[in-house]
Amino acid sequence: MELDDIQRASQEQFARRSERYGNGHVLENVEDVQAALQTISLPARAKVLDVATGAGHTGLFLASLGHDVTLADIAQPMLDKAAKTAAERGLTVKTFQHPAEQFPHAGETFDLVTCRMAGHHFSFPEKFISESARALKPGGYFLLIDGTVADDRPEAEAWIHSVEKLRDPSHNRFLTPRAWSALCQTHGLAVRSVTIFPFKQPDLNWYFETAATPDENRVKVLELIARAPAAAQSLFRIGEEDGKIVWWWQRLTLIAAKPD
Ligand SMILES: C[S@@+](CC[C@H](N)C(=O)[O-])C[C@H]1O[C@@H](n2cnc3c(N)ncnc32)[C@H](O)[C@@H]1O
Numbered sequence: 001m002e003l004d005d006i007q008r009a010s011q012e013q014f015a016r017r018s019e020r021y022g023n024g025h026v027l028e029n030v031e032d033v034q035a036a037l038q039t040i041s042l043p044a045r046a047k048v049l050d051v052a053t054g055a056g057h058t059g060l061f062l063a064s065l066g067h068d069v070t071l072a073d074i075a076q077p078m079l080d081k082a083a084k085t086a087a088e089r090g091l092t093v094k095t096f097q098h099p100a101e102q103f104p105h106a107g108e109t110f111d112l113v114t115c116r117m118a119g120h121h122f123s124f125p126e127k128f129i130s131e132s133a134r135a136l137k138p139g140g141y142f143l144l145i146d147g148t149v150a151d152d153r154p155e156a157e158a159w160i161h162s163v164e165k166l167r168d169p170s171h172n173r174f175l176t177p178r179a180w181s182a183l184c185q186t187h188g189l190a191v192r193s194v195t196i197f198p199f200k201q202p203d204l205n206w207y208f209e210t211a212a213t214p215d216e217n218r219v220k221v222l223e224l225i226a227r228a229p230a231a232a233q234s235l236f237r238i239g240e241e242d243g244k245i246v247w248w249w250q251r252l253t254l255i256a257a258k259p260d
Pocket residue numbers: 007010011014015027028051052053054055056057058059072073074075078098099100101115116117118121122123
């Protein structure tokens with residue numbers, strides 16, 4: 001499949017940065033996935049597709065529970081890294097390189113489609129949702145975890161969009177809970193729950209290093225922080241701790257189901 005500019009930017013960015021997403025990355029903590037799984041019932045060996053798996057934290061956790069997991073990503077070095085970790089842990093997974101906007105899988109294949117902290121990179125979130133709905137078996141579940149901005153906060157959304165775009169050029173857009181829910185409903189996924197959990201950005205330098213943010217963009221981000229509108233300051237709780245700039249992301253967990 002020919003990639004568009006946004007997909008290519010993600011592929012290049014994450015191919016370059018794959019080593020940063022393994023041990024020690026904040027995404028290694030999968031308590032958010034564990035919490036979401038408490039609310040859905042899966043077969044003992046569910047067929048799972050983890051879209052935009054990155055270093056595989058979500059998919060490998062699901063494999064460790066005994067599920068039959070397929071890891072997908074647009075960047076082959078990420079899949080290689082995840083496959084290596086799987087082998088080290090004695091887990092068996094399948095890997096497929098493909099964009100989130102077009103799956104090579106037959107319809108009605110999976111009991112669960114997951115996608116964590118990646119949807120904001122996608123060029124066509126609607127295609128990703130329609131592909132997820134297509135690939136799910138009737139009665140299957142969709143679990144999306146991603147950065148978001150609460151509904152009806154355009155000023156705060158514009159601020160975090162500018163910050164994130166400067167930090168990581170492969171960022172596309174954070175979608176609000178309402179926007180994700182509407183896409184699910186349009187494509188036949190019944191939304192079961194939508195929750196926003198705050199998630200701390202603990203260290204701006206770590207955050208820059210993860211994305212290899214160029215120096216001139218770091219300066220611009222610092223300017224944006226200094227001039228953050230009140231709406232952004234309060235929503236993201238921008239502040240300082242131990243001399244470090246911190247804020248709290250808004251992280252969305254959306255669970256939907258494909259009707260039987
Ligand atoms: C932050 S990492 C994902 C983290 C991972 N899901 C986890 O739970 O640890 C983002 C991943 O999204 C992938 N990605 C970005 N855009 C994509 C797209 N359009 N299709 C598929 N993968 C994409 C990147 O290659 C990267 O590996």
